Amino acid sequence: MFPNLDKLPVYDNTGVNERVQRFCTRSIKKSSKTAGLKLALSMIDLTTLEGKDTKGKVQQLCYKAMHPHDSLKNIPTVAAICVYPSYVGVAKKALQGSNIQVASVATAFPSGQSALDVKLSDTKFAVDQGADEIDMVISRGEFLAGNYQFVFDEIAAVKEVCGKAHLKVILETGELDTLENVRKASEIAMYAGADFIKTSTGKIQPAATMPVTYVMLDAIKDFYLKTGKMIGMKPAGGISTSKIALQYLVMLNEVLGEKWMNNNYFRFGASSLANDVLMQLVKAETGVYQSINYFSKD
Amino acid sequence: MSRLDINKTYKLYIGGKFPRTESGRYYTINNSDGSLIANMCLASRKDFRNAVVVARKAQNAWANASALNKGQILYRIAEILEGRKEQFITELIVQGETKKAAQKEVEAAIDRLVYYAGWSDKYPQFFSAVNPVSSSHFNFSTLEPVGVVSIITPEEQSLLGLVSVIAPAIVGGNTVVVLASESKPLTAISFAEVLNSSDVPGGVVNILTGNKTELISHMASHMDVNAIVYCGKDENALKEISELASNNVKRTIFYKKSDWENNLCESPYFIEKTQEVKTTWHPTEI
Numbered sequence: 001m002f003p004n005l006d007k008l009p010v011y012d013n014t015g016v017n018e019r020v021q022r023f024c025t026r027s028i029k030k031s032s033k034t035a036g037l038k039l040a041l042s043m044i045d046l047t048t049l050e051g052k053d054t055k056g057k058v059q060q061l062c063y064k065a066m067h068p069h070d071s072l073k074n075i076p077t078v079a080a081i082c083v084y085p086s087y088v089g090v091a092k093k094a095l096q097g098s099n100i101q102v103a104s105v106a107t108a109f110p111s112g113q114s115a116l117d118v119k120l121s122d123t124k125f126a127v128d129q130g131a132d133e134i135d136m137v138i139s140r141g142e143f144l145a146g147n148y149q150f151v152f153d154e155i156a157a158v159k160e161v162c163g164k165a166h167l168k169v170i171l172e173t174g175e176l177d178t179l180e181n182v183r184k185a186s187e188i189a190m191y192a193g194a195d196f197i198k199t200s201t202g203k204i205q206p207a208a209t210m211p212v213t214y215v216m217l218d219a220i221k222d223f224y225l226k227t228g229k230m231i232g233m234k235p236a237g238g239i240s241t242s243k244i245a246l247q248y249l250v251m252l253n254e255v256l257g258e259k260w261m262n263n264n265y266f267r268f269g270a271s272s273l274a275n276d277v278l279m280q281l282v283k284a285e286t287g288v289y290q291s292i293n294y295f296s297k298d
Numbered sequence: 299m300s301r302l303d304i305n306k307t308y309k310l311y312i313g314g315k316f317p318r319t320e321s322g323r324y325y326t327i328n329n330s331d332g333s334l335i336a337n338m339c340l341a342s343r344k345d346f347r348n349a350v351v352v353a354r355k356a357q358n359a360w361a362n363a364s365a366l367n368k369g370q371i372l373y374r375i376a377e378i379l380e381g382r383k384e385q386f387i388t389e390l391i392v393q394g395e396t397k398k399a400a401q402k403e404v405e406a407a408i409d410r411l412v413y414y415a416g417w418s419d420k421y422p423q424f425f426s427a428v429n430p431v432s433s434s435h436f437n438f439s440t441l442e443p444v445g446v447v448s449i450i451t452p453e454e455q456s457l458l459g460l461v462s463v464i465a466p467a468i469v470g471g472n473t474v475v476v477l478a479s480e481s482k483p484l485t486a487i488s489f490a491e492v493l494n495s496s497d498v499p500g501g502v503v504n505i506l507t508g509n510k511t512e513l514i515s516h517m518a519s520h521m522d523v524n525a526i527v528y529c530g531k532d533e534n535a536l537k538e539i540s541e542l543a544s545n546n547v548k549r550t551i552f553y554k555k556s557d558w559e560n561n562l563c564e565s566p567y568f569i570e571k572t573q574e575v576k577t578t579w580h581p582t583e584i
Contacts (some may be wrong), residue, residue, distance in 0.1 A: 288545065290521045291520075291522035
């Protein structure tokens with residue numbers, strides 16, 4: 001069902017920024033901070049999306065996903081590994097026996113500038129290789145030109161090819177210019193069948209920002225109130241420190257509430273965040289500031 | 299009509315910027331008659347942590363800058379300091395020095411910078427060696443900077459002491475996080491302004507003001523700090539630093555001297571203290 005885009009809430013930047021600023025000033029004391037850090041770790045989609053990726057790099061990342069830091073007891077693994085379709089098979093094999101999901105970007109990532117059947121076969125290849133989750137990109141050009149139906153149909157078509165795999169829809173908010181557009185794109189994605197909506201590819205600056213994520217969370221809330229369906233959220237790119245991650249979790253809790261506070265409904269698309277979280281966890285345990293040299297590469 | 303006083307806000311110097319302490323705390327520096335000279339930032343361990351992050355980020359590029367370039371930049375610091383001599387003399391007098399002593403101290407500090415600027419392309423030759431070995435190898439040893447160094451500067455001679463410990467560390471390609479004299483911190487922050495206008499890349503020198511007892515344990519224990527310089531004689535501090543530094547085999551350098559004007563306080567051996575020797579074996583025959 002195509003959403004009604006005429007009656008969406010209006011966002012003014014100043015208001016959203018002020019609201020977001022308030023999430024960043026919460027005082028989080030030690031035990032909740034440790035719990036928050038562990039939660040953040042369990043929500044990470046450990047990501048490598050580079051032209052220079054190799055089988056070895058992906059295997060290393062999978063090992064990191066399963067063994068974030070063995071000398072730390074009682075820490076979760078990350079939620080998923082996120083790779084290009086060509087490495088889904090490698091990741092799937094490397095992660096055998098763990099609960100870690102394999103996510104694959106698809107649909108001519110990151111630009112999305114290709115024909116629909118190419119995008120569909122890209123998705124099908126990833127799914128056939130065993131991807132549990134598909135991160136697709138929307139056609140921003142068509143969206144900005146006002147062809148909302150085109151964008152909607154494309155998402156619906158990809159969703160169909162996904163089958164059992166979860167679909168995350170990347171809006172690439174850095175190219176959508178306004179918060180209204182972000183809200184519109186979120187609506188289109190959710191009504192077209194997205195299981196998750198995701199901010200960015202990580203290839204465009206700015207990537208995930210708190211104001212943009214706030215608008216998307218707000219859209220998820222309204223969608224839930226209207227349809228009863230819970231959509232997940234994945235900010236991706238630019239979230240590299242524990243401090244920022246905790247601020248996102250505060251925002252998540254205050255906008256959507258506890259039901260969303262797990263990795264079925266919230267993910268961080270990041271690579272260097274994992275080690276920063278681990279360093280903070282060791283710091284919390286030992287009281288000593290840590291060096292990246294003592295943590296395995298991610 | 300008389301003008302209003304325009305007093306300087308003394309802040310921290312981290313990553314080429316002058317932020318206030320994240321903790322929002324301050325302490326006061328008073329005249330001998332009890333009147334207020336300035337409010338200083340009371341830096342927290344988080345300020346120290348932030349400084350280490352930027353120092354680490356800046357270290358590689360600084361180490362890879364050419365010797366000539368590092369020397370030029372040190373000389374530039376001396377030039378700018380020379381131009382602001384009067385300001386520093388005034389500040390030292392406010393902190394309780396006599397005019398004569400203040401002038402002498404500022405001039406010695408400038409000369410010391412020039413001294414180490416000159417060593418920038420010479421100390422590697424001074425300390426490197428081709429080593430005799432009894433196999434067909436070419437074997438040579440060269441110096442590399444240890445990395446990030448935390449420095450607790452002398453309490454007295456707050457400008458000259460500070461310059462005397464920073465200069466040999468940075469000329470060797472290290473980046474530093476410095477805790478200024480607790481009782482006489484004004485010149486340290488004004489010196490940061492000199493650094494900031496002397497082409498010293500942000501993050502190479504970071505200067506904090508605050509409480510020694512509070513910060514020393516973190517400066518000594520931080521796993522991403524490679525060496526710690528402590529100037530002073532407090533036996534408890536020496537013991538604490540030695541113990542905590544052992545966690546990551548941090549190099550400890552202790553200076554117990556009290557007169558930094560002495561010529562013995564400038565030597566290429568002070569550069570060598572924050573250097574690591576790398577020895578390479580290279581086959582000479584096939």
